Amino acid sequence: AAGVIQSPRHLIKEKRETATLKCYPIPRHDTVYWYQQGPGQDPQFLISFYEKMQSDKGSIPDRFSAQQFSDYHSELNMSSLELGDSALYFCASSFEGNEKLFFGSGTQLSVL
Amino acid sequence: QQQVKQSPQSLIVQKGGISIINCAYENTAFDYFPWYQQFPGKGPALLIAIRPDVSEKKEGRFTISFNKSAKQFSLHIMDSQPGDSATYFCAASNGLGATNKLIFGTGTLLAVQP
Numbered sequence: 001a002a003g004v005i006q007s008p009r010h011l012i013k014e015k016r017e018t019a020t021l022k023c024y025p026i027p028r029h030d031t032v033y034w035y036q037q038g039p040g041q042d043p044q045f046l047i048s049f050y051e052k053m054q055s056d057k058g059s060i061p062d063r064f065s066a067q068q069f070s071d072y073h074s075e076l077n078m079s080s081l082e083l084g085d086s087a088l089y090f091c092a093s094s095f096e097g098n099e100k101l102f103f104g105s106g107t108q109l110s111v112l
Numbered sequence: 113q114q115q116v117k118q119s120p121q122s123l124i125v126q127k128g129g130i131s132i133i134n135c136a137y138e139n140t141a142f143d144y145f146p147w148y149q150q151f152p153g154k155g156p157a158l159l160i161a162i163r164p165d166v167s168e169k170k171e172g173r174f175t176i177s178f179n180k181s182a183k184q185f186s187l188h189i190m191d192s193q194p195g196d197s198a199t200y201f202c203a204a205s206n207g208l209g210a211t212n213k214l215i216f217g218t219g220t221l222l223a224v225q226p
Contacts, residue, residue, distance in 0.1 A: 004155070033213060042201060042216040043156065056211040090155050092214075099144040099205055099212040103155030 002026055004093050004104035012110045013081050021076040021107045025093030031055070032074040033101060034066060035090040043090060049074055050097055081111045115139060116204050118217030125224050131189040133220045135202035138183065142204040144212070147176065147187045150199045150219075159200075160187070192224045 005024040013019050025032055031050045035043035045058035049068035060066075063081075068074045078085060088108050092101040117136045125131045135145075146161035162169045162176040162185065169176045175188040189196055202217040 031211070033211070040219075042218050043214075045213045045215070048211045048213055050211065056213055058213065092155075094212065097212055099146075100158060100161070101212070101214055103148075103157065105153070105155050108153075 004091055004102055006089075006091050006104035006107050008107060009105065010108045010110075012112065014112055015081060015083065017081050017111075019078045019081060019109060021078070021089050021091075021109070023074045023076070023091030023093075023104060025072050025074070025091075026095075026102055029093035029095050029102075030072055031094045031097050032068055032072070033092040033094075034060075034074070034076050035092065035103075037088040037090060037106070039087075046076070055097075078109075083111050085109060086111045114218065115215045116202060116217040118202050118220060120220060121218070122221040123223070125192045125222065127192065127194060127224055127226050129192050129224075131192045131196070131222055131224070132186060133200055133202070133222075134184065134186045135217050136182075136184045137204050139204070139206070140183070141206045142215075144205045145176070145178065145185050146203050146205075146214070147174075148201045148203060148216075150201065156201060189222075192222075194224045194226050197222055197224050 033048040034046040037043040046060040048056045052068045066076045088106045090106045092103045147159045148156035150156045173190045178185040203214040205212045
């Protein structure tokens with residue numbers, strides 16, 4: 001069965017650089033969620049989209065922005081990267097806002 | 113402020129034993145309580161979930177017990193196996209509002225010794 005695809009799997013950036021993370025939801029899933037997980041931490045909700053519109057917002061820094069495109073894939077754009085942004089970023093998808101979220105394998109971002 | 117509190121932080125169980133992880137919540141608007149299993153470098157995977165109108169749900173070796181009045185729920189893993197060694201997260205969400213975003217507990221690192 002198709003799963004949530006995230007790219008890249010690993011990303012290394014310098015401080016103050018920008019990064020773009022991509023998420024391709026399960027086919028026919030129209031809702032996407034972004035989470036940030038620090039080492040040994042629980043996933044923290046950043047932002048979500050339903051039918052290409054932002055549906056909810058969590059603890060996402062102003063330096064980050066995201067959008068969902070017409071094919072339902074989503075991108076998380078991160079600017080002015082800081083050391084503290086180093087984390088595992090997960091994308092999850094669901095169908096019509098259903099409570100069952102399916103997670104991708106994540107993007108490991110390292111900011112040096 | 114942690115909306116979903118989870119304990120213990122880590123757990124060591126012998127093969128064949130029972131693993132028990134507990135969670136508590138405050139927000140009575142939560143109406144969906146899943147458990148996720150996460151292996152290193154992987155995304156969380158849905159294990160089992162329960163709604164407040166049910167006190168217990170069992171799927172294979174995994175059982176959720178739910179106490180609505182106490183606002184607590186727990187995961188029991190029967191006949192624990194070394195392959196169950198992973199981090200387990202409880203979570204909660206509610207269908208009201210814009211989304212069903214999950215609020216996670218702090219996680220429990222389970223090690224099942226052979």
